[in-house]
Amino acid sequence: MAGVVVDDHGRALLIQRRDNCHWEAPGGVLEQGEDIITGLRREVLEETGLEVTPIALTGVYKNMPRAIVALVFRCEAEAGALRESDETAAFRWVTATEVADLADEAFAIRVQDALASRQTVPIRQHDGVHILG
DSSP states (O other): OOOBBOOOTEEEEEETTTTTOOEOOBBBOOTTTTOOOHHHHHHHHHEEEEEEEEEEEEEEEEEETTTTEEEEEEEEEEEEOOOSSSSSSEEEEEHHHHHHHOOOOOHHHHHHHHHSSOOOOOEETTTTTTOOO
């Protein structure tokens, strides 16, 4: 899963990964027993130092060779400050056009979809449970 953090200027936050130097939206995989929203918030916080609120599910993507399904959420930063980590070497705020020049196509499309003004699946909370739709 990935969190596309969007600022007040409509730009997305990309991280440069330490392991491969690629530019991507922050994210990762769930820990055993972890719900999607908690895992998303944890991963974004670990990689950026930002506490975020997911606003909408903007895409579901499958990596065919690796049989991985990725959920991508548009997020807003609520607190914290950008900081490098063991996983993150640098940060950059980018427009939908700029992301195509920095990120691999599969990751750029995810960010562009999150920035686009199209139908998204909102996230609601009911009795402490996050509900998509």
